[in-house]
Amino acid sequence: xxxxxxxxxxxxxxxxxxxxxxxxxxxxxxxxxxxxxxxxxxxxxxxxxxxxxxxxxxxxxxxxxxxxxxxxxxxxxxxxxxxxxxxxxxxxxxxxxxxxxxxxxxxxxxxxxxxxxxxxxxxxxxxxxxxxxxxxxxxxxxxxxxxxxxxxxxxxxxxxxxxxxxxxxxxxxxxxxxxxxxxxxxxxxxxxxxxxxxxxxxxxxxxxxxxxxxxxxxxxxxxxxxxxxxxxxxxxxxxxxxxxxxxxxxxxxxxxxxxxxxxxxxxxxxxxxxxxxxxxxxxxxxxxxxxxxxxxxxxxxxxxxxxxxxxxxxxxxxxxxxxxxxxxxxxxxxxxxxxxxxxxxxxxxxxxxxxxxxxxxxxxxxxxxxxxxxxxxxxxxxxxxxxxxxxxxxxxxxxxxxxxxxxxxxxxxxxxxxxx
Amino acid sequence: xxxxxxxxxxxxxxxxxxxxxxxxxxxxxxxxxxxxxxxxxxxxxxxxxxxxxxxxxxxxxxxxxxxxxxxxxxxxxxxxxxxxxxxxxxxxxxxxxxxxxxxxxxxxxxxxxxxxxxxxxxxxxxxxxxxxxxxxxxxxxxxxxxxxxxxxxxxxxxxxxxxxxxxxxxxxxxxxxxxxxxxxxxxxxxxxxxxxxxxxxxxxxxxxxxxxxxxxxxxxxxxxxxxxxxxxxxxxxxxxxxxxxxxxxxxxxxxxxxxxxxxxxxxxxxxxxxxxxxxxxxxxxxxxxxxxxxxxxxxxxxxxxxxxxxxxxxxxxxxxxxxxxxxxxxxxxxxxxxxxxxxxxxxxxxxxxxxxxxxxxxxxxxxxxxxxxxxxxxxxxxxxxxxxxxxxxxxxxxxxxxxxxxxxxxxxxxxxxxxx
Numbered sequence: 001x002x003x004x005x006x007x008x009x010x011x012x013x014x015x016x017x018x019x020x021x022x023x024x025x026x027x028x029x030x031x032x033x034x035x036x037x038x039x040x041x042x043x044x045x046x047x048x049x050x051x052x053x054x055x056x057x058x059x060x061x062x063x064x065x066x067x068x069x070x071x072x073x074x075x076x077x078x079x080x081x082x083x084x085x086x087x088x089x090x091x092x093x094x095x096x097x098x099x100x101x102x103x104x105x106x107x108x109x110x111x112x113x114x115x116x117x118x119x120x121x122x123x124x125x126x127x128x129x130x131x132x133x134x135x136x137x138x139x140x141x142x143x144x145x146x147x148x149x150x151x152x153x154x155x156x157x158x159x160x161x162x163x164x165x166x167x168x169x170x171x172x173x174x175x176x177x178x179x180x181x182x183x184x185x186x187x188x189x190x191x192x193x194x195x196x197x198x199x200x201x202x203x204x205x206x207x208x209x210x211x212x213x214x215x216x217x218x219x220x221x222x223x224x225x226x227x228x229x230x231x232x233x234x235x236x237x238x239x240x241x242x243x244x245x246x247x248x249x250x251x252x253x254x255x256x257x258x259x260x261x262x263x264x265x266x267x268x269x270x271x272x273x274x275x276x277x278x279x280x281x282x283x284x285x286x287x288x289x290x291x292x293x294x295x296x297x298x299x300x301x302x303x304x305x306x307x308x309x310x311x312x313x314x315x316x317x318x319x320x321x322x323x324x325x326x327x328x329x330x331x332x333x334x335x336x337x338x339x340x341x342x343x344x345x346x347x348x349x350x351x352x353x354x355x356x357x358x359x360x361x362x363x364x365x366x367x368x369x370x371x372x373x374x375x376x377x378x379x380x381x382x383x384x385x386x387x388x389x390x391x392x393x394x395x396x397x398x399x400x401x402x403x404x405x406x407x408x409x410x411x412x413x414x415x416x417x418x419x420x
Numbered sequence: 421x422x423x424x425x426x427x428x429x430x431x432x433x434x435x436x437x438x439x440x441x442x443x444x445x446x447x448x449x450x451x452x453x454x455x456x457x458x459x460x461x462x463x464x465x466x467x468x469x470x471x472x473x474x475x476x477x478x479x480x481x482x483x484x485x486x487x488x489x490x491x492x493x494x495x496x497x498x499x500x501x502x503x504x505x506x507x508x509x510x511x512x513x514x515x516x517x518x519x520x521x522x523x524x525x526x527x528x529x530x531x532x533x534x535x536x537x538x539x540x541x542x543x544x545x546x547x548x549x550x551x552x553x554x555x556x557x558x559x560x561x562x563x564x565x566x567x568x569x570x571x572x573x574x575x576x577x578x579x580x581x582x583x584x585x586x587x588x589x590x591x592x593x594x595x596x597x598x599x600x601x602x603x604x605x606x607x608x609x610x611x612x613x614x615x616x617x618x619x620x621x622x623x624x625x626x627x628x629x630x631x632x633x634x635x636x637x638x639x640x641x642x643x644x645x646x647x648x649x650x651x652x653x654x655x656x657x658x659x660x661x662x663x664x665x666x667x668x669x670x671x672x673x674x675x676x677x678x679x680x681x682x683x684x685x686x687x688x689x690x691x692x693x694x695x696x697x698x699x700x701x702x703x704x705x706x707x708x709x710x711x712x713x714x715x716x717x718x719x720x721x722x723x724x725x726x727x728x729x730x731x732x733x734x735x736x737x738x739x740x741x742x743x744x745x746x747x748x749x750x751x752x753x754x755x756x757x758x759x760x761x762x763x764x765x766x767x768x769x770x771x772x773x774x775x776x777x778x779x780x781x782x783x784x785x786x787x788x789x790x791x792x793x794x795x796x797x798x799x800x801x802x803x804x805x806x807x808x809x810x811x812x813x814x815x816x817x818x819x820x821x822x823x824x825x826x827x828x829x830x831x832x833x834x835x836x837x838x839x840x
Contacts, residue, residue, distance in 0.1 A: 074812040075519060077801050091823060093816055094585050096516065099495060120585070165514050165540070169588035363783055381497050392494040396513055403511060 007126060007281040008253075012042040013176035013240055014274040015136065017222065018050045018081075024222055025267055030055055032262055033269050034062035037085070041066050042276070044123075045085040046176035048136040049270075056083050073119040073134075080117040082134050092122040096162045098155050099389045118159050118177075120166060128248070128281060131170035135159055135177040137187070150313020151386075152180065153306050154393040156187035160194040161396065171248050172281055173197065175241040178215075178272060183236055190306045193299045194400065197241035200252040200277045209257030212236060215273040219260040222271035240277040247284055254278040300404035307397040314390040321383035328376035335369040338362055427546060427701040428673075432462040433596035433660055434694040435556065437642065438470045438501075444642055445687055450475055452682055453689050454482035457505070461486050462696070464543075465505040466596035468556040469690075471498050479505070493539040493554075500537040502554050512542040516582045518575050519809040538579050538597075540586060548668065548701060551590035555579055555597040557607070570733020571806075572600065573726050574813040576607035580614040581816065591668050592701055593617065595661040598635075598692060603656055610726045613719045614820065617661035620672040620697045629677030632656060635693040639680040642691035660697040667704055674698040720824035727817040734810040741803035748796035755789040758782055 017023050018030065037045055045067060050056050056072045063070070067085035073095050074080070080095065097117040118135035137155045138148065156179070167173050175197060181187040183199070191197065201213040210217050214234030217223060228234060244250040256276040260268050342362055437443050438450065457465055465487060470476050476492045483490070487505035493515050494500070500515065517537040538555035557575045558568065576599070587593050595617055601607040603619070611617065621633040630637050634654030637643060648654060664670040676696040680688050762782055 071815075074808040074815075076808070077804050079808065090819065092585075092819060094581055095519075095812065097519065099515075099517065161514055165512075166585040367787075384497050388494040388496070388499060392515065395491075395494075399510065399512060 005282050007128065009044065009125075009130075009174075009279045009281060010040075010042040011044045011046065011174065011176060011240055011277045011279065012037065012040070012274060013046045013134075013238060013276075014270055015048045015178040015238060015272040016050050017270040017272065018052065018055050020052050020055070023271075026055070029267060029269055030058055031062075032265060032267070034059055036262070036269070037063055038066050040276075041087075043087045044132060044174070046132070046134040047083050047085075048134065048178050049081045050083050051078050051081045053079065059083075059085070069123075071119070071121055073117065075117055080119065081136060082117065082119045084119065084121045084132065084134055086121070086123055086132075088123045088125050090121050090123055092120075094120040094166070096120075096158070098158050099392070100151055100154070100386060116155070118162055120162075122170070128171045129169060130172045130174060131163075131167050133159075133163060133173070133175040133177075135175070135179070137178070137180045139180045147316070150310050150316075150390060153187050153190065153309045153313075154389060156181065156191045157194075157306065157310075157393050157397065160191045163195045163197070167195075171245050172250055173243045174279075176239070176275070178238050180237050186302065186305050186309060188239070189302045192241070193302045195243065197243045200240040200242060200255050200275075200279075201236065204252040204255035204277070206254045207256070209255070210234060210259055210273055213255070213257060213275075215257060215275060216271070217260060217273060220268045220271060220273065221261070222268060224271070238272055238275050240275050242277075242279060244281065249282055249284050251280045252277055253280050296404050300401055303397055303401045303404060307394060307401065310390055310394045310397065314387065314394060317383055317386045317390055321380060321387060324376050324380040324383055328373055328380055331369050331373035331376055335366060335373060338366045338369060342366075425702050427548065429464065429545075429550075429594075429699045429701060430460075430462040431464045431466065431594065431596060431660055431697045431699065432457065432460070432694060433466045433554075433658060433696075434690055435468045435598040435658060435692040436470050437690040437692065438472065438475050440472045440475070443691075446475070449687060449689055450478060451482075452685060452687070454479055456682070456689070457483055458486050460696075461507075463507045464552060464594070466552070466554040467503050467505075468554065468598050469501045470503050471501045473499065476503050479503075489543075491539070491541055493537065495537055500539065501556060502537065502539045504539065504541045504552065504554055506541070506543055506552075508543045508545050510541050510543055512540075514540040514586070516540075516578070518578050519812070520571055520574070520806060536575070538582055540582075542590070548591045549589060550592045550594060551583075551587050553579075553583060553593070553595040553597075555595070555599070557598070557600045559600045567736070570730050570736075570810060573607050573610065573729045573733075574809060576601065576611045577614075577726065577730075577813050577817065580611045583615045583617070587615075591665050592670055593663045594699075596659070596695070598658050600657050606722065606725050606729060608659070609722045612661065613722045615663065617663045620660040620662060620675050620695075620699075621656065624672040624675035624697070626674045627676070628674070630654060630679050630693055633675070633677060633695075635677060635695060636691070637680060637693060640688045640691060640693065641681070642688060644691070658692055658695050660695050662697075662699060664701065669702055669704050671700045672697055673700050716824050720821055723817055723821045723824060727814060727821065730810055730814045730817065734807065734814060737803055737806045737810055741800060741807060744796050744800040744803055748793055748800055751789050751793035751796055755786060755793060758786045758789060762786075 014033070016030075016033065018026055020026065023029075045063075047059075050059070050072075053072060053074075060070050063085050067087055069086040069088065069090045071084050071090055071093050072079075073082040073093070075095055075097055080097075084090070095117050116136060116138055118133055121132045121134070123130050123132060137159070138152050163173065163175065173195075179188060179191075183201075192199065201207070207213065211233050213236045215236055215238035216228065217234030218225065218228050218232065223234075240255070242250050242252070254277070257273040258269055259273065262269055434453070436450075436453065438446055440446065443449075465483075467479075470479070470492075473492060473494070480490050483505050487507055489506040489508065489510045491504050491510055491513050492499075493502040493513070495515055495517055500517075504510070515537050536556060536558055538553055541552045541554070543550045543552060557579070558572050583593065583595065593615075599608060599611075612619065621627070627633065631653050633656045635656055635658035636648065637654030638645065638648050638652065643654075660675070662670050662672070674697070677693045678689055679693065682689055
């Protein structure tokens with residue numbers, strides 16, 4: 001660093017929308033992504049929704065020349081969908097799976113049996129340790145009536161806690177990913193406030209790309225049009241965030257997004273736009289400046305708001321759990337009644353022969369009741385997990401709030417080398 | 421610290437065996453544990469297998485006077501079973517759930533639908549930051565033919581990685597828990613080697629308790645006798661481990677275990693013995709001593725051994741996955757054949773009336789085939805998760821090995837403030 005005072009780092013982040021058999025023109029797009037990455041030679045590539053390891057292998061083979069180091073985060077039935085390509089050796093990796101993983105979303109919205117997680121990759125460039133985080137938070141299905149808002153707030157909180165607890169040994173932190181959260185939403189404000197991460201779009205000296213930095217835009221032919229109806233310009237939900245210890249300064253020199261259809265092609269890279277950031281990292285000369293990020297009371301407001309959201313979610317989850325319990329009890333009762341009726345009829349020999357229709361009908365009804373019982377019991381278990389998760393997050397937030405208000409900075413700052 | 425050069429910390433660790441409706445004389449034992457903790461006034465109490473939040477609340481109420489701060493880690497359907505009581509304020513908490521959580525064990529061994537995890541609690545005493553970890557690794561069911569050895573090795577690895585990645589901001593680390601691992605097993609050697617944690621039993625100046633520090637002993641009337649048959653003295657599977665940064669020195673002054681039946685009572689506290697450690701923490705005067713723990717090549721040997729175990733497990737998991745796939749295919753085939761037969765017969769009107777027996781028999785057979793299909797599909801999904809988890813751990817270990825051998829210390833040491 002002494003002989004080279006500024007280190008330039010070029011980062012590429014994209015939700016690849018690589019779902020085999022479902023995503024449109026997948027192989028073409030993967031080739032396109034690979035070609036672009038080879039031509040542009042970034043330093044770090046953070047990808048999400050690469051659900052198939054085969055697709056990762058295709059990319060890995062193609063990118064092996066320019067990005068000799070890579071990691072695919074394996075977890076869950078389908079995987080985490082997260083991977084990282086790097087020009088610099090990867091020293092260590094770690095994966096944290098969020099406590100709730102969209103199993104009920106799958107039932108309700110055709111979502112994936114996936115392990116939503118945050119992946120951490122450690123690299124070192126010129127003796128500067130970088131903690132690189134890549135993640136994909138849960139999607140928002142309906143902004144007006146967003147039943148899963150508390151879940152996404154908890155995911156943002158778990159992400160923030162994971163980054164806080166794992167980042168003390170790093171000089172520079174970098175987070176890239178599809179956060180499925182608008183810039184003004186409580187989730188991202190909580191994440192930024194609690195970790196001190198800064199938004200590359202807001203900080204960038206120069207910007208080029210979709211208006212307002214949007215990454216889900218109507219002009220992208222693969223973007224879901226119905227979701228974007230209330231947002232004619234599109235929405236910004238993919239982010240590059242960063243932060244340095246007090247010994248270093250990170251600046252975002254330039255931020256770019258792709259703008260729908262790829263140059264010279266008839267398709268875009270994905271249904272999302274890619275975010276490309278050029279960061280400058282240098283050792284700080286002289287005394288560290290004032291700490292950035294939300295101060296005690298402002299941070300407390302955000303934690304308070306998030307906590308209220310989680311409490312509302314907890315209330316709803318408890319209601320859903322009770323209703324599952326009632327349904328399960330009803331199904332069990334019906335099943336028992338049918339079994340008793342069958343046993344009663346069974347004693348009259350040849351009941352099935354004499355009355356074939358009621359026997360078959362009862363059989364079908366029993367099947368239905370059994371299925372209902374299983375489903376209701378499964379939902380009960382799920383809502384129990386949900387309640388516990390929300391309780392756990394709420395308690396962690398209460399501790400956080402206590403620290404924001406009580407120790408006002410002193411306690412929070414003392415935790416790590418990274419100042420808030 | 422300057423005015424009080426040595427800080428004494430008394431730690432109590434116990435697997436409480438608090439399973440409602442199953443554990444023997446649970447309420448009596450909880451009262452006994454509570455009384456003892458109040459009388460002896462430790463600084464920190466780390467408990468495992470407190471599965472019911474109600475039991476935690478009972479303890480919390482009882483201990484509120486001596487241990488005003490506490491945390492119960494909520495996760496999964498049943499919970500994590502982990503909790504911490506402390507004389508000092510808890511500043512922050514975090515929970516990491518291991519990637520595999522014993523669902524198939526539950527089927528095979530009547531084990532629990534639990535969220536096996538490691539909990540982290542941050543406390544600060546006289547400006548020294550303590551990261552306190554509490555965990556419970558998966559049980560060993562049969563030492564001779566331990567099909568789940570790779571899983572336990574992976575849990576030990578995930579625990580080690582979690583501690584490594586979250587500990588850089590702490591001055592002192594402390595881990596207590598039921599590791600279900602004998603002192604010479606690869607799991608604990610890997611954990612100690614990769615984190616640099618030291619075993620309080622091995623380091624203690626004075627020891628009092630069961631021979632060899634055993635924590636599962638035949639003289640405990642609740643301990644499973646069949647499991648202990650090959651070990652007439654008992655086994656040591658509950659640990660207190662610790663470590664400090666180079667600025668601090670931690671020594672274990674005394675280690676004690678309970679010895680079966682509680683003094684003046686006719687029952688023990690649990691089926692495990694409690695581990696009680698008295699630690700002395702002081703700021704190091706002068707230059708830091710040589711780094712402790714396994715050096716590069718020795719550590720590499722352990723990682724290599726663990727990695728071989730994981731590869732063997734991966735091989736077996738792939739075989740199990742294939743066999744589940746075959747079973748599922750067979751069940752599906754049978755189901756389809758039965759449905760086709762039923763449809764064929766159905767065209768002859770009144771088939772059920774004419775032949776009540778085959779209709780009912782087919783119905784039952786179809787139910788059986790359907791159940792078999794569901795079970796086999798479930799197992800297939802589970803083994804897929806298992807394969808991915810083992811692959812992920814193996815890859816992380818490969819990176820670790822590379823760092824042990826290649827950078828021999830330099831790379832590894834640079835990660836955190838805590839030297840290996």
